[in-house]
Amino acid sequence: MNTDLINSDPHERARLMISLSGPEDVSSRERSWLAAHLGSCPSCREFAESTGESIRLLRGVPITASARLISMTQLRVRQRALELQRQQERFWVICACSAAVTLCSAVTTALLWRGFAWMGQQARFPALVWEGGFVLIYLMPALLVGILLLARGTFLADHNRSYQDWSSY
Amino acid sequence: MNATACYFVNAMAAENTEIARGLRRRDSDLLDQLIEKYQHRLLRYLLHLTGRRELAEDFFQETWIRVLERGSQYDGRHEFSAWLFTIARNLVIDHLRRKRPASLDSLAGADDAIPSDIPATGQLSAFDATVQREQKEQISAGMQHIAVEYRETLVLRFQEGMSLEEIATLTGTPLGTVKSRIYRGLSALEPWVKGAR
Numbered sequence: 001m002n003t004d005l006i007n008s009d010p011h012e013r014a015r016l017m018i019s020l021s022g023p024e025d026v027s028s029r030e031r032s033w034l035a036a037h038l039g040s041c042p043s044c045r046e047f048a049e050s051t052g053e054s055i056r057l058l059r060g061v062p063i064t065a066s067a068r069l070i071s072m073t074q075l076r077v078r079q080r081a082l083e084l085q086r087q088q089e090r091f092w093v094i095c096a097c098s099a100a101v102t103l104c105s106a107v108t109t110a111l112l113w114r115g116f117a118w119m120g121q122q123a124r125f126p127a128l129v130w131e132g133g134f135v136l137i138y139l140m141p142a143l144l145v146g147i148l149l150l151a152r153g154t155f156l157a158d159h160n161r162s163y164q165d166w167s168s169y
Numbered sequence: 170m171n172a173t174a175c176y177f178v179n180a181m182a183a184e185n186t187e188i189a190r191g192l193r194r195r196d197s198d199l200l201d202q203l204i205e206k207y208q209h210r211l212l213r214y215l216l217h218l219t220g221r222r223e224l225a226e227d228f229f230q231e232t233w234i235r236v237l238e239r240g241s242q243y244d245g246r247h248e249f250s251a252w253l254f255t256i257a258r259n260l261v262i263d264h265l266r267r268k269r270p271a272s273l274d275s276l277a278g279a280d281d282a283i284p285s286d287i288p289a290t291g292q293l294s295a296f297d298a299t300v301q302r303e304q305k306e307q308i309s310a311g312m313q314h315i316a317v318e319y320r321e322t323l324v325l326r327f328q329e330g331m332s333l334e335e336i337a338t339l340t341g342t343p344l345g346t347v348k349s350r351i352y353r354g355l356s357a358l359e360p361w362v363k364g365a366r
Contacts, residue, residue, distance in 0.1 A: 019352040020333065047359070054358045057308040058327040063216055065208040065229070073230045074201050080234050081197050 010037060014044045018051050112138070185245040192240025204233055207253060210329060214254055217324045218261050220313055228264070232257040250329070251339050258321075258339065311361025319354030326351055 120130030
């Protein structure tokens with residue numbers, strides 16, 4: 001704290017030292033200087049007394065949390081922890097499903113392609129037709145899910161249900 | 170550093186590491202203990218920051234929810250209380266920003282005086298208890314009339330016993346500003362203290 005006090009006037013310096021009077025902040029040399037200054041300066045001495053009183057009163061103001069607040073906070077934290085745990089579990093289920101779907105599609109795509117080619121040849125369809133059919137069948141699940149999700153955001157949604165209702169799930 | 174100080178520093182570091190581990194696991198029992206341990210300190214800080222009991226209690230709950238959600242961000246290398254107060258402070262600032270673009274300054278001069286819970290003590294005479302109660306009410310009222318950045322710094326310094334460096338880190342202000350806020354805050358409180366005498 002010394003550096004920014006060196007050039008200030010003695011009263012200002014003394015008052016700053018009094019305000020920042022933590023044991024780690026003032027050296028013994030500064031303490032001696034302060035004691036000498038307080039001995040000769042009544043206004044700084046009054047400031048020291050008033051500051052000491054302020055600090056004593058500040059330390060003594062008792063503010064306590066009610067038992068109700070604590071138990072309510074603990075309950076809310078536990079509920080949120082449970083929600084987060086469920087979210088985490090759902091996340092891992094989705095990850096596992098995605099991995100399984102990717103693996104299955106990697107295996108079945110080639111087989112499905114060959115099956116469509118064989119059926120196209122048997123039915124003597126042009127290549128463009130059975131290839132189009134393959135793409136349609138391949139994308140059908142994703143398209144259906146997309147349509148359902150969009151519908152959920154519009155006419156399938158229950159607009160009477162509040163956010164609080166959802167949070168209970 | 171002597172052996173006792175060294176022992177305490179190591180014990181605190183071990184405790185912080187343990188807290189960090191528990192928060193990463195989202196350990197509800199640990200959180201229950203932390204809520205109980207820091208209840209008064211956190212509420213007192215929030216109360217002085219917001220100036221309103223109901224608001225402070227809301228922030229108190231939100232702070233612990235945030236601690237649960239972001240517990241993995243606490244590395245255990247710093248004091249847990251400083252991290253906790255930083256979360257609480259950021260919540261208050263976010264709340265104010267949502268209301269209107271503002272800083273902590275807009276909380277200055279909140280009209281509601283902080284209700285202090287002054288316990289009745291059997292050791293003091295009725296006169297002494299009344300005087301003490303009046304003095305504490307006076308200082309609480311004084312705190313509500315000084316700028317919020319001074320109030321916050323005074324609470325962290327004299328009620329939480331934080332070092333100047335810790336306050337500077339928590340509030341994101343230079344050390345010189347922290348010193349000046351303490352000085353100015355105490356000077357601003359002076360008339361209230363004189364009134365309480």
